[in-house]
Amino acid sequence: MLDATDLKSTLNHRAAKSAIAASGYRLSLGAEPPTVPARAIMLNFRPEDCLTPEEKSAFESQGFLVIKDVLPEARAVELEHAVDALHRRVLDAGYDPYTKKAITSQDVFFLSNVLHRDPAFLHLIDWHRTFPKVWGILGWNIACYHSHFLINPALTGSAKQSPLGWHQDSGRVNRDLEGELRPRLSLKVGFYLSDCSAPGRANTWVVPGSHLKNNLDVPADGSLPKGAIPVLVKRGDALFFDRRLFHAGSPNVSEITRKVVFYGYGYRWLRPKDNMTVSDDMLYFSDPIRRQLLGATTDFNAYFSPNEVDVPLRSFLREHFGDQFE
Ligand SMILES: O=C(O)CCC(=O)C(=O)O
């Protein structure tokens, strides 16, 4: 039985823990401090997975990039099991924690902060087929600041008619930042678990090149903006997109169910967009670069002015590519 003093210290401890959680990225409190080993490792790294000059210029001019076949079928199966199991739990409860409404198997399902929910999600944070392209675009002072998945079941009736929700990512960033062209700040990588190689399958729609403008003309009659295209991708393909790219989810008028898992990467000084639940075990079992991606840091100042131990990705890149990574 707790006495009053115990209770008080328990409550203080809880308050302290929730303050850490509320800060988004946690410090390495309670877990091993980040350390740089003699060699910062990136498992399965292969130079051929790096961003090519053609991919870089396509991403910079179009605002997005599709890389085919990044997931072997076994990984796609593993990831889909994780997605389905979480969906099942929510359907069994009948309650969607995001919309805070009742949910059935006919509804679109969105779940964020997924990294801690299954090792399958964590393992793709630094996936060798995609992650080298992320640092190829953003550089080394980066972390994962958001993760989520979407399940779009086949729709019925009037839901098919609703206009697409065109947006740039990051909400208020697009209002609060002044300047003619707002900065890129972050990008997303979507791993598609469904065959979206034909339109009508809840494809992500994009307006190529629209990341280089602050606004998009969206016709009031609900028709498509000029230049809009559906991204056609297969199961196992990845879509990279600049957060400024105007994009939209779309209705699923097909028979298939669309499933996609998204990872947001941004600079370490950016706040996380979801609660970024990271357990001590997740940090303990992660190599230094993965720990960096999970937000580990020596202190908050080091998000802005990192010490060597905060950014093992820099050590790794310098070791492999020399001083070009300033
Ligand atoms: O449903 C989609 O494909 C779009 C998702 C989206 O807007 C995003 O992940 O930022």
Ligand SMILES: [Fe+2]
């Ligand atoms: Fe978006």
